[in-house]
Amino acid sequence: MPRMLHPGAWWLWATGLAIAASRINNPLLLLLIIAVAGLVVAARRPRAPWSRSFGVFLRIGLIVIAIRVVFQVIVAAPIGVTVLFTLPSVTLPDVLAGVRLGGPVTAESILAAIYDGLRLATILACVGAANSLASPARLLKAIPAALYEFGVSVVVAVTFAPQLVADLDRVRATRRLRGRPEGGVRGAARAAVPVLEGALERSVALAAAMDSRGYGRQAERSPGVRRATTAALLIGLVALIIGVYALLDASAPAYLGLPMLAVGLACGLVGFALAGRRSTRTRYRPDPWAWPEWGVAACALVTASTFLAASAMGMTGLVAPVDPPAWPAVPPLAVIGILVSVLPAVITPPLPRPRIPVGLTREAVGA
Amino acid sequence: MIRFDHVTITYEGAASPALIDADLHIQEGELVLVVGRTGSGKSTLLRAINGLVPHFTGGTLQGRVTVDGRDTSAHHPRDLADIIGMVPQDPMSSFVTDTVEEELAYSMECLGIDAGTMRRRVEETLDLLGLADVRDRPLLSLSGGQCQRVAIGAVLTAHPRVLVLDEPTSALDPGAAEEVLATLQRLVHDLGVTVVMAEHRLERVLEYADRILLIPGDGRPPILGEPGPTMQTSPVAPPVVHLGRLAHWQPLPLSVRDARRQAGALRDRLADVAVDHEPATGARVVSIDRTRASYGQIPALRGITLKVSQGEVIALMGRNGAGKSTLLSTLVGLRRPDAGTVRIAGIDPATLRGPKLIGRIGLVPQDSADLLSRDTVGAECRDADRDAHCAEGSTAGLLADLAPEIDLDAHPRDLSEGQRLALALAIVLVAEPAVLLLDEPTRGLDYPTKARLAEILRGLAARGHAVVIATHDVELVADVATRVVVLADGEVVADGPTPQVVIGSPLFAPQVAKVLATCPGERVPLTVPAVAAALGVAG
Structure with a gap:
């Protein structure tokens, strides 16, 4: 039966791909991951304003690669011997002895920068894919009650961005109406004032509307429960910090590592559950978590664990050689691990068809 | 249902109060129309009903506002959400979610209503307001009339006893405005909802009102009264009332239908007066x-x-x-x-x-x-x-x-x-x-x-x-x-x-044309000043 998949499943799927990408810098595998994400997005993307974010994130990825390359050229120490060109170098004072500015630029270091940037871009593409597939509002419905208020502020912020763009267009138009130049830095600065004022007024109006509609109503709680909640959350946080620190610092005693992490997690979960009881919210038509969701989660697990294990065991081919540069190898196991994540394009239920074709937004038709 | 006990509201830093000594009682199941000039305090009065003033806006409220026995000084707007539905001036600015169905369910989710009841009420409301065709459309793709109906539906699902609306038809074309007003009238008649509504376009809404709450805006306290007598002296009035005042009709007509029944003599007097002329135009x-x-x-x-x-x-x-x-x-x-x-x-x-x-x-x-x-x-x-x-x-x-x-x-x-x-x-x-x-x-x-x-x-x-x-x-x-x-x-x-x-x-x-014209294409004056000019009296 056609239905929307649980947004959490899509985020798990994207996380699986992102974990895989974080373990490698082989450009062929990274491009394969982007292709897999793109394929699933094309197959299961709903027709909604947020579903165009995949393309936006891909473009941001390109910018990231460019920035990474520029940084490599200007500040990072070169690797390899194939000098492409030499920038005038600046001698820095002794305090900054470790920093280099300018100097020779090698093909190897640029290649390494591109691979590195591509890895970041791939992770961004995974986030973009999840954004396109899962409605932010539906995700909000699925988060724990204790985090609800935080979630609302995030969603409101997200929905305001397109509104700001529309405002900017309107203010630009009015600059023309007053016979002023439409572009330019000064023009943009002058336009910012009414746009920000408009955004502020709208957020105040929205806050008033939400309050009028019962947002933030709370159940009565005894002082004991309130204190217990605070204590559980606080202890959990402290224990988590100690645990993570002990795990990362090899010299810390072993009993501070995993046990503290476990204690922290347990206290945190208890705190969340107690805090959640304060909220009296119910949920309208929550998304079910059924076989397709389990299937998507399993795909994510396979992809992520393949790469975690492969990189732990030091499988060759995950990292492409840059010095000297060579055509990267393509390990078949890694390819299979990535291709598993293309399955959601077929195993998930098809999208429900809108009863009436979705038209353009009201602003767009100038109503 | 709604009781104002000598309520005076002063915003911070304001020289004079925004609302002066409001002392009134709105009965259950009434449709009350709030009229007054711009800036006379209509919105302030509406927002005081559910406690947005002063909880949200600041300022001081002297006196007491109670709705269904709940005092707004002790209850925040969110604690009144189950009995008061507030529809703000610009419905688009009040939408929290992104599709029609979710928006209708939002208030109920906040109130903690169980899933089965929510489902049933959303379906009922979709039918009541004629929104079933657009139930899964994004809110941004709706027309103005649909937006307004969604905003009304979104508060109705919580089954409020009071509905407060700030200029519900001002942004709508005449057809969409009638749609919304018909919906409101149905709510009052079928469900016994108390409706308090402010509107500048009185010609659209006056005939639906049970009582009028007039805010004079000149320092005198608001007056709640029957539509006829209140309109006799109101500083804002629709053309049909002005026409009635001009022609000394008793009782004062509030709707075109009332006026047409008394308009026979006026029609005869206007019949032989040449009405207007083609305006001269240039290049x-x-x-x-x-x-x-x-x-x-x-x-x-x-x-x-x-x-x-x-x-x-x-x-x-x-x-x-x-x-x-x-x-x-x-x-x-x-x-x-x-x-x-x-x-x-x-x-x-x-x-x-x-x-x-x-x-x-x-x-x-x-x-x-x-x-x-x-x-x-x-x-x-x-x-x-x-x-x-x-x-x-x-x-x-x-x-x-x-x-x-x-x-x-x-x-x-x-x-x-x-x-x-x-x-x-x-x-x-x-x-x-x-x-x-x-x-x-x-x-x-x-x-x-x-x-x-x-x-x-x-x-x-x-x-x-x-x-x-x-x-x-x-x-x-x-x-x-x-x-x-x-x-x-x-x-x-x-x-x-x-x-x-x-x-x-x-x-x-x-x-005026609706009152005076008896057949399409007839030449009649279109405004009260035009009628006055044709009769040779001061409008």
Whole structure:
């Protein structure tokens, strides 16, 4: 039966791909991951304003690669011997002895920068894919009650961005109406004032509307429960910090590592559950978590664990050689691990068809 | 149901109270209409009902407001959400979710209503408000009337006993407004909901009101009374009431239907009076020829041909989304048409910039605050002088003619709607544009301010400007327009002298014409001043 998949499943799927990408810098595998994400997005993307974010994130990825390359050229120490060109170098004072500015630029270091940037871009593409597939509002419905208020502020912020763009267009138009130049830095600065004022007024109006509609109503709680909640959350946080620190610092005693992490997690979960009881919210038509969701989660697990294990065991081919540069190898196991994540394009239920074709937004038709 | 005990509300830093000594009791199941001039405290009173004033806005509230026995000083708006549904002025600004169905469920989710009940109430509300066809549409894709109905539905699902609405029909075309009002009447009749509603367009809503809450705004406390007696003295009243006052009809008619029954004698007296004459027009200034424009796949204008001459006042009418705003932005060159030509005094506006553009054509946008960006009126005026290469002080002088009461040191945001419109008009007019365009200028304006605007526009036309107004306000059209152009679906469906187009039209006819006309195409006066002039008495 056609239905929307649980947004959490899509985020798990994207996380699986992102974990895989974080373990490698082989450009062929990274491009394969982007292709897999793109394929699933094309197959299961709903027709909604947020579903165009995949393309936006891909473009941001390109910018990231460019920035990474520029940084490599200007500040990072070169690797390899194939000098492409030499920038005038600046001698820095002794305090900054470790920093280099300018100097020779090698093909190897640029290649390494591109691979590195591509890895970041791939992770961004995974986030973009999840954004396109899962409605932010539906995700909000699925988060724990204790985090609800935080979630609302995030969603409101997200929905305001397109509104700001529309405002900017309107203010630009009015600059023309007053016979002023439409572009330019000064023009943009002058336009910012009414746009920000408009955004502020709208957020105040929205806050008033939400309050009028019962947002933030709370159940009565005894002082004991309130204190217990605070204590559980606080202890959990402290224990988590100690645990993570002990795990990362090899010299810390072993009993501070995993046990503290476990204690922290347990206290945190208890705190969340107690805090959640304060909220009296119910949920309208929550998304079910059924076989397709389990299937998507399993795909994510396979992809992520393949790469975690492969990189732990030091499988060759995950990292492409840059010095000297060579055509990267393509390990078949890694390819299979990535291709598993293309399955959601077929195993998930098809999208429900809108009863009436979705038209353009009201602003767009100038109503 | 709703009780105000000697309530006086003063905002922080305000010299005088926004609401003075309101002492009233609204019964269960009543439809109460709040009337008063702009700035008289209508919104303040509405927002005090669910505690937004003072919990949200600050300020002090003396006295006591209780709704269904709950005191708003002890209850926050969210604690009253189960008995009061509040529909704000701009429904779009109140939407929290992104689709119709989710929006309808939002209040219930906040109130902790169980899943089964929520499901049932959403289905009921979709049917009650006729929204079943759009249930899974994104809110951004809805028309104005649909938005307003979703906003009403979104608070109705919580089964409130009181519904508070701030100008529910001001932004709507006449058809959509009737849809919304029919819905409200059904709620009052079938479900016994108490409705409190503020509205400037009394001609649309007066006949539905059980009682009127008049806020005089001159320091006297609000008066809650029967519609007839209250309208006798109200400073704001729809044309049909003014006509009744003029003709000394007793009881005072509140609806066209009431008035028609008493209008026989007046019709006879007007029968042999020559009513109006073709206005003199000058040279042609705007010519649009087979113009098409579209947004992506969606056509907005499908081959429009229109000529405008000096001295004409043209009203562009048609439902929301018919292409009025697109036509205006094409005229000022903000959009280039896909096909066809647009000429302002012989020149394509899209090629014009700066003083050359604003000297030929000016547009006052729907939200006149868009034009303003400085922090004082004076600075705004000096900017306008510079933009138009005029002598310093020209705009300020013009503004002094349009609205002498405006203080040049005031912040534009502190002006009333009408004053802000006057400022925007002065800024646009200082460049002496041959063509003046106004997009929905009467939203939020009360009758006296509207009359003032009409006077200004008539003066401009007499001095040879061409004026084009896109509007839903049939009374303004009857008052100032010499010609009416009706758009539907991007096409011109009617174009002719105002009386010819509006008389006999159920949607576009002004109240006076509805009262006086007995057959379509008959020549009758369209406004109360016109009737008074025809009778030779002072209106």
